[in-house]
Amino acid sequence: MTATASDATVSDAPASDTAPAAAHFRFFELEVLRTRRLGHSFLRVTFGGESLSGFRSGGYDQSLSLFLPPAHQEHTVLPSTDEDTWFASWRGMPDEERPVMRSYTVRAQRRTPEGADEVDIDFVLHGTATSAADAAGSPAAYWAGRAVTGRRIMAIGPAVAENKSVRFQPPAGTDALLMYADETALPAAAAILDRLPAGARVAAWFEVPHADDRLVLPTLSDADITWIVRESGAGKERIERVLEALRAAELPVAEAPYAWLAGEAGTIRAVRRHVVQERSIDRRAVRFTGYWRLGASEEELLAEAYAGQAASEEPTSAL
Numbered sequence: 001m002t003a004t005a006s007d008a009t010v011s012d013a014p015a016s017d018t019a020p021a022a023a024h025f026r027f028f029e030l031e032v033l034r035t036r037r038l039g040h041s042f043l044r045v046t047f048g049g050e051s052l053s054g055f056r057s058g059g060y061d062q063s064l065s066l067f068l069p070p071a072h073q074e075h076t077v078l079p080s081t082d083e084d085t086w087f088a089s090w091r092g093m094p095d096e097e098r099p100v101m102r103s104y105t106v107r108a109q110r111r112t113p114e115g116a117d118e119v120d121i122d123f124v125l126h127g128t129a130t131s132a133a134d135a136a137g138s139p140a141a142y143w144a145g146r147a148v149t150g151r152r153i154m155a156i157g158p159a160v161a162e163n164k165s166v167r168f169q170p171p172a173g174t175d176a177l178l179m180y181a182d183e184t185a186l187p188a189a190a191a192i193l194d195r196l197p198a199g200a201r202v203a204a205w206f207e208v209p210h211a212d213d214r215l216v217l218p219t220l221s222d223a224d225i226t227w228i229v230r231e232s233g234a235g236k237e238r239i240e241r242v243l244e245a246l247r248a249a250e251l252p253v254a255e256a257p258y259a260w261l262a263g264e265a266g267t268i269r270a271v272r273r274h275v276v277q278e279r280s281i282d283r284r285a286v287r288f289t290g291y292w293r294l295g296a297s298e299e300e301l302l303a304e305a306y307a308g309q310a311a312s313e314e315p316t317s318a319l
């Protein structure tokens, strides 16, 4: 699960009261070092900052929660980063001052030869991400589109590499991997491919808005990648196009396949149904996560989750 309100207040309390476990997540201050356009829809923001010396990405699809300031503020201001009080104080801020909380993926973490810690996050600039309307409607994409060196934001991120925000967990004995990702999950898919060993068999479908978003994805694995360029269409039309591509594919022959699916919630539901019902993949070997939902902001999804009305599938911070 992404480090959310609930994760951050539960510090993985020990089963016995003798050996307190380290908190898996904590607050970090991230400072923008530089940005780089990767493709039509992607902007890589590289962050640094002293607190990153305690940041421990588990790799793969490691996610974190970012707190992004309202358009009129340069940096994120939170009244408290104390584990017990931050949530109530954040929620209690006036609407126009409260930073938004959004889930993102740690595309990479590294230490430079000079000993500085850096983290890359690849933002999809959905919408135009430039207008004032986007600031109100898609604040994270809007913030990323205007990110400049020196801007500081807050994050709840991993303090230990083994944490619940790494969802990619193929069981031992997995002999083929199926992947579906849309653009929001492409950073996670790329980070997974980065780490797979030589010879691992992968069949992947990556759906992106533009031909220019077909990024080069370095991997040692034996990955057969099919790009689905969306061009146009939303909702049902889009889902049908993805299913068409999947139905046309021959999957690798495997005894113990594992499927990792992430992207728009409605599409993920349909793709999961396809792999379980039409491809007979054991539902326990399918890891699926809605990264966003057409027509709903992350606040709305979180509000649903808090109200206990989240979709019946695996709960995430976004569903």
Ligand SMILES: Cc1cc2nc3c(=O)[nH]c(=O)nc-3n(C[C@H](O)[C@H](O)[C@H](O)COP(=O)(O)OP(=O)(O)OC[C@H]3O[C@@H](n4cnc5c(N)ncnc54)[C@H](O)[C@@H]3O)c2cc1C
Pocket: 002, 063, 100, 102, 103, 104, 105, 106, 121, 122, 123, 124, 125, 126, 127, 137, 138, 139, 140, 141, 142, 183, 184, 185, 187, 188, 290, 291, 292, 293, 294, 295, 296, 297, 298, 299, 316, 317, 318
């Ligand atoms: C575990 C996890 C990891 C994620 N990793 C990444 C990542 O590395 N990079 C990344 O870019 N995103 C990632 N996301 C998705 C990201 O959190 C959402 O896209 C988020 O809604 C963006 O916030 P926003 O403020 O821009 O838009 P919101 O205010 O949340 O949404 C505003 C409107 O935009 C729509 N919308 C949201 N995202 C998109 C989109 N991509 N395309 C079109 N419409 C959209 C919503 O349906 C809504 O109608 C991740 C999500 C999860 C749960």
